[in-house]
Amino acid sequence: MTALCSSTARTLPPESERSARIIWTLSALLVLLALPLSGCVLPSWEWHQKLTVVVDTPAGERSGSAVIYEKVLLGQLPAMANGISYTIRGEATVVEVAPGRYMFAVLSGLKTEALASTVYRKNRNDDAEVTFDYVVKTRESRLVPRNMYPLLVTFYDINDPRTVREVDPDDLARTFGPGYSLKRIEVQITDEPLTNEIVKLLPWFERHLDVYFDGSKFSNVQNPNLSNHLGSSHFKTER
Numbered sequence: 001m002t003a004l005c006s007s008t009a010r011t012l013p014p015e016s017e018r019s020a021r022i023i024w025t026l027s028a029l030l031v032l033l034a035l036p037l038s039g040c041v042l043p044s045w046e047w048h049q050k051l052t053v054v055v056d057t058p059a060g061e062r063s064g065s066a067v068i069y070e071k072v073l074l075g076q077l078p079a080m081a082n083g084i085s086y087t088i089r090g091e092a093t094v095v096e097v098a099p100g101r102y103m104f105a106v107l108s109g110l111k112t113e114a115l116a117s118t119v120y121r122k123n124r125n126d127d128a129e130v131t132f133d134y135v136v137k138t139r140e141s142r143l144v145p146r147n148m149y150p151l152l153v154t155f156y157d158i159n160d161p162r163t164v165r166e167v168d169p170d171d172l173a174r175t176f177g178p179g180y181s182l183k184r185i186e187v188q189i190t191d192e193p194l195t196n197e198i199v200k201l202l203p204w205f206e207r208h209l210d211v212y213f214d215g216s217k218f219s220n221v222q223n224p225n226l227s228n229h230l231g232s233s234h235f236k237t238e239r
Contacts, residue, residue: 052065088107102158
């Protein structure tokens with residue numbers, strides 16, 4: 001594996017906070033631009049990650065899966081939080097728990113990005129390189145721990161994004177009725193291609209690429225409606 005690029009920490013002169021931020025940002029950009037010229041390559045790993053959600057229903061077990069692409073870049077550049085940069089491409093997992101009724105495990109930030117490194121870490125003290133080396137090689141399925149569950153949601157009306165509601169993973173019956181419960185969520189590194197089902201299922205999806213599901217351009221932390229905090233990137237991303 002190619003060695004990590006090193007960066008030397010420097011003390012900025014006692015300038016204003018704004019000037020310091022400008023200098024820090026320019027320094028980060030200069031380091032990034034210099035990498036191709038110096039021939040320095042940061043170590044990276046990529047894989048396809050399959051998430052499967054299994055639900056018990058009065059009609060029997062129902063499940064749904066989605067496969068996403070993930071790339072991890074490891075380094076010590078100022079632009080990288082904790083030295084790790086994640087790239088995700090793919091879609092949320094959906095389960096038809098009953099005819100015409102769907103539950104989605106949405107793309108949930110670090111709970112999606114760091115899922116593999118959390119679940120497949122063999123030893124607590126293993127460094128990131130050891131863990132990522134194992135992730136790209138394994139095809140083993142693992143249960144997702146409760147603290148890494150993605151946000152689960154449903155739409156009371158699948159044709160209206162404003163009706164999105166959170167689903168309690170410990171109490172599916174509250175949303176779907178008696179006899180419904182979450183059995184397990186599994187993750188697996190796979191060679192399967194990326195799935196592409198969300199756009200087909202949500203006819204309004206393409207009209208909400210630049211707005212939240214309630215139609216707003218901006219999210220308001222004081223707004224209690226989930227539709228003001230969820231957008232297309234929680235269900236599908238191309239980045």
